[in-house]
Amino acid sequence: MGEYLFQYQKVHPTTWVYLSSLLTIGLFFKFSRVWSVRNLDLLGLIMLAPGLLMVEYGLAQSSPQVEQYGYVWLFVTGALFMIRLLLDPIMVRRPLLEPNLSPGAMTFLGVAAVLFLLANVLNSKTEPDDLIGVKSAEHVQSLESPEPGEEQDLAVHGPGYPLLHLLPTLSTQALMIDARDTQQQRELGRDRVRVATARITAILSQLAIVTGMVLIGYRHFNNIRTGIAAATLYLLLPYSAQLSGRVGHVLPAALLVWAVVTYRRPFIAGVFIGLAISAIYYPVFLLPLWLGFYWQRGLLRFSLGVAVTVAISIASLAFISDSPASFWAYVQQMFGWTSLAPDRLEGFWGFGIIEPAYRYPVLVLLAAFCLSLAVWPAQKNLGTLLSCSAAVMLATQFWLPTGGGLYMAWYLPLMLLTIFRPNLEDRVALSVLGEGWFPKRKPKFGVVQAA
Numbered sequence: 147m148g149e150y151l152f153q154y155q156k157v158h159p160t161t162w163v164y165l166s167s168l169l170t171i172g173l174f175f176k177f178s179r180v181w182s183v184r185n186l187d188l189l190g191l192i193m194l195a196p197g198l199l200m201v202e203y204g205l206a207q208s209s210p211q212v213e214q215y216g217y218v219w220l221f222v223t224g225a226l227f228m229i230r231l232l233l234d235p236i237m238v239r240r241p242l243l244e245p246n247l248s249p250g251a252m253t254f255l256g257v258a259a260v261l262f263l264l265a266n267v268l269n270s271k272t273e274p275d276d277l278i279g280v281k282s283a284e285h286v287q288s289l290e291s292p293e294p295g296e297e298q299d300l301a302v303h304g305p306g307y308p309l310l311h312l313l314p315t316l317s318t319q320a321l322m323i324d325a326r327d328t329q330q331q332r333e334l335g336r337d338r339v340r341v342a343t344a345r346i347t348a349i350l351s352q353l354a355i356v357t358g359m360v361l362i363g364y365r366h367f368n369n370i371r372t373g374i375a376a377a378t379l380y381l382l383l384p385y386s387a388q389l390s391g392r393v394g395h396v397l398p399a400a401l402l403v404w405a406v407v408t409y410r411r412p413f414i415a416g417v418f419i420g421l422a423i424s425a426i427y428y429p430v431f432l433l434p435l436w437l438g439f440y441w442q443r444g445l446l447r448f449s450l451g452v453a454v455t456v457a458i459s460i461a462s463l464a465f466i467s468d469s470p471a472s473f474w475a476y477v478q479q480m481f482g483w484t485s486l487a488p489d490r491l492e493g494f495w496g497f498g499i500i501e502p503a504y505r506y507p508v509l510v511l512l513a514a515f516c517l518s519l520a521v522w523p524a525q526k527n528l529g530t531l532l533s534c535s536a537a538v539m540l541a542t543q544f545w546l547p548t549g550g551g552l553y554m555a556w557y558l559p560l561m562l563l564t565i566f567r568p569n570l571e572d573r574v575a576l577s578v579l580g581e582g583w584f585p586k587r588k589p590k591f592g593v594v595q596a597a
Contacts, residue, residue, distance in 0.1 A: 156266070159202065159388055163195045166382045173252075174379060176243050184243050187230070187565045193223050194554065195384040201552065202388065210497065217494040220551030224543055231540065231564065234533035235523050240569045245375045252374045259381035260356060267348050267391045305427040305482035306394070307459065309466065313344040313393050344393050351396035355559050356381065358403035365407070366528060367568055376562040385554045398426045399555035402539070406532065406560070410578050412444035416451020423452070424459035427482040428542045428556070431512065434520035435534050443575045492548040508545050515541060528573035529564070536560035 157165070170192060176182055197219030204213025245252060356377045363373015380386060389395055405418035419436060422429040433452070440448045460477060467473035495502050516538055523530050539557040543550045 157387075159384065160199060162387050163199060163384045166384055166387075167192045167195070169382055170379065173247055173255075173382075174245050174375065179243070182243065183237070184565065190223065190227060190230070191379075191383060194220070197223060197551065198385060198388065198554075214494075214497045214499065217497070217551055218499065221494055221544065224540055224551060227561065228537055228540055231533045231537035231561065234564055235530045238569065238571070240567070242369075242568065244371060245378075249371045249374055252371070252378050256356070256374060256378040256381055259378065260353070263352060263381060263386060263390055264349050266387065267345055267352070305479060307425050308463070308476050308479050310393065310397070310425055313340055313347070345391070347393045348391045348396055351393070351400040352386075352390060354400035355396065355403050355555075358400065358407045359559055359563060361407050362403070362563055363566075366409075366570075366573065367566075369568065372566045372568070376559075376566045380559055380562055383558070385558065389552065389555070394426060395553055395555040398422045398429065399559055401425065402429065402432075402535065402556070403559050406528075406535070406563070409439075409528065409531065412440055412447035412579065413451040416448040416453075417455045419448075420452040420455025420459070424456055424480065426556075427480065428539070430482075431516040431538050431542060432535055434516050434518075435526075435531070435538060438520040439526040439531050440575055440579075443581070444579045488547045493546065493550045493552070495547060495550065505545060505547070512541050512545055525574065527570050528578075529567055529570035532560055532567060533564045536564055 170188055174188055175185055179185070197216045200212050200216030200219060202216075204210060204216060247255070359377040359380065360370065360373040363376065364370040367373065401418045401422040405415045405422070408414040408418065415436075419429060419432060436448065437445060460480070463473055463476045463480070467476060490496070491502055495505055519534055519538070536557045539560070542556070543553060546553065
């Protein structure tokens, strides 16, 4: 940005935490109802920032203790938000609390935030650890088998589509810049195509998230101002400024948001959920909830969309495999087998705060919670679909073997829409879906005026 704006310098992440917190309070805090749930939600969103900063600072300064405190902070804050999301379906009275800015002013602020966000992605730096897997990518693209030991490079990224996780990770707001930049640039010079692909994918995903949130407000909440408010708040959060270039964060988030945008088209919504499952695997825990939502109408269409998309994704692995063994290894990678017993743990489970074996009871609880969503709430509407989807993706953070708590994009857009949503009890499958593949429009009758 310095080439286009005179003496422009990036805002330091810590400084942005202060600025964005003040903007969040000024734009969305309801001073006339201090003890409203909306205000408590805003304070909770602000409380996510210290944990994120501690993790980034600990990594930059090689301080495991500070990094450990950061993950603990994120886990505690995430647990509080889990309770909030699970209580959301019983909050029937939802008064309209509009932002303190006009729609035009919020739109201007949101567009400006998008431009600066995209500029940060284009001018992002790549850390040395972010290039893990690039050597394996060369073998994948040339249809050669990875050398012994390089298979673990794929597993470091966690479950998901192998080629997606081989893209470099872009750090848009690094806390520290050190002498390793020169070496990074040399390595990046040999991987310009992958870096450019990662940047383009991150930019398109961010635009899809913002556009989808606005469309949900306009089409499903019948209030475009609400959609603009949720999208603007998403752009103002410190997380969006620091980790907006990570494809594994933002691409699944965009797919989940657009699954909600198209929820009145069960087959298309199933395609988006299937793509999200193929990309990072963890949205598979959403299936009981979404199948329960479509149980009375649209179940076959949604299931077919998921099944066809996942089947095509599996079949595509055959084109990057040169043997049945490598194909099976990629399938295992895609469906999370590598995350059950990883060779090394990073993040909360890697510090020995709690015995790593306790990850398995957490997985059992997560599975039981997700299965229970198939029958609870008994009458599912769009509101419960939003809040419970955010709760499921937040719950997966407690199981992740690497970086648990940092993948906020998986649930933040859905959680922000939950915070701003109106009462949606009438948005159930029986009332919003047609009996066939396409919803039928109800005829509009004009008013007959007496002569």
